[in-house]
Amino acid sequence: DIQMTQSPASLSASVGETVTITCRASENIYSYLAWYQQKQGKSPQLLVYNAKTLAEGVPSRFSGSGSGTQFSLKINSLQPEDFGSYYCQHHYGTPYTFGGGTKLEIK
Amino acid sequence: EVLLQQSGPELVKPGASVKIPCKASGYTFTDYNMDWVKQSHGKSLEWIGDINPNNGGTIYNQKFKGKATLTVDKSSSTAYMELRSLTSEDTAVYYCARSDDYGSLAYWGQGTLVTVSA
Numbered sequence: 287d288i289q290m291t292q293s294p295a296s297l298s299a300s301v302g303e304t305v306t307i308t309c310r311a312s313e314n315i316y317s318y319l320a321w322y323q324q325k326q327g328k329s330p331q332l333l334v335y336n337a338k339t340l341a342e343g344v345p346s347r348f349s350g351s352g353s354g355t356q357f358s359l360k361i362n363s364l365q366p367e368d369f370g371s372y373y374c375q376h377h378y379g380t381p382y383t384f385g386g387g388t389k390l391e392i393k
Numbered sequence: 394e395v396l397l398q399q400s401g402p403e404l405v406k407p408g409a410s411v412k413i414p415c416k417a418s419g420y421t422f423t424d425y426n427m428d429w430v431k432q433s434h435g436k437s438l439e440w441i442g443d444i445n446p447n448n449g450g451t452i453y454n455q456k457f458k459g460k461a462t463l464t465v466d467k468s469s470s471t472a473y474m475e476l477r478s479l480t481s482e483d484t485a486v487y488y489c490a491r492s493d494d495y496g497s498l499a500y501w502g503q504g505t506l507v508t509v510s511a
Contacts, residue, residue, distance in 0.1 A: 318495070320497035320498070322438075329501035329502065329503055329504055330438065330490075330498070330501055331501070332497055332498060332499045335493070335495055335497035336495055341499060342499075373438055375438070375440075375497070375498075377496030377497050379496075380440070380442075380443070380452050380454070381440055381454040381455070382428075382440040382496065384437050384438040384439070384440070385437065386437050387437045
């Protein structure tokens with residue numbers, strides 16, 4: 287199975303800051319990478335798929351990049367509603383696997 | 394509006410089985426695969442498998458073969474996941490999620506908490 291490694295595991299930032307979360311795949315997954323946001327007690331929500339395509343309704347302050355084995359999710363000008371957990375997931379064939387998650391907290 | 398409606402929390406005894414429904418609305422049920430994902434408390438997400446509602450074809454994560462069985466009822470646009478021989482390791486929130494053409498999961502149910510306890 288393809289292993290997905292996310293970093294950092296946790297991150298503390300202030301409203302207005304820019305943050306970047308990275309995800310590394312154990313083998314080449316081309317651009318088959320998705321990012322999700324999960325708020326406490328809620329279901330995950332798709333932010334980005336195919337590495338850089340924003341899902342419907344996702345604000346433009348979110349952006350995804352990368353290909354092959356290295357990927358990143360950048361959030362510009364953090365807003366209060368952006369705090370929560372973020373997960374990457376490869377969708378290059380089954381079994382899909384997720385990263386361990388990044389918990390983004392308010393500083 | 395696409396909605397995936399899951400059932401409420403389940404408390405089940407060790408060794409028992411549970412069947413979780415996921416009722417889909419707002420789209421043509423047979424046009425998209427339905428995936429299932431496990432999230433243990435405070436942990437990340439694990440992909441269990443998916444089912445093609447059109448023909449019932451399934452793909453399972455090897456880890457969940459023998460544990461989970463995915464089925465659908467096209468007449469009611471409902472997907473089901475049955476978990477059997479439950480142990481404390483199966484205590485988790487289970488989500489259904491619609492798989493889009495690329496394999497990402499754009500729509501999720503609200504999750505069903507399954508607690509395995511005597």
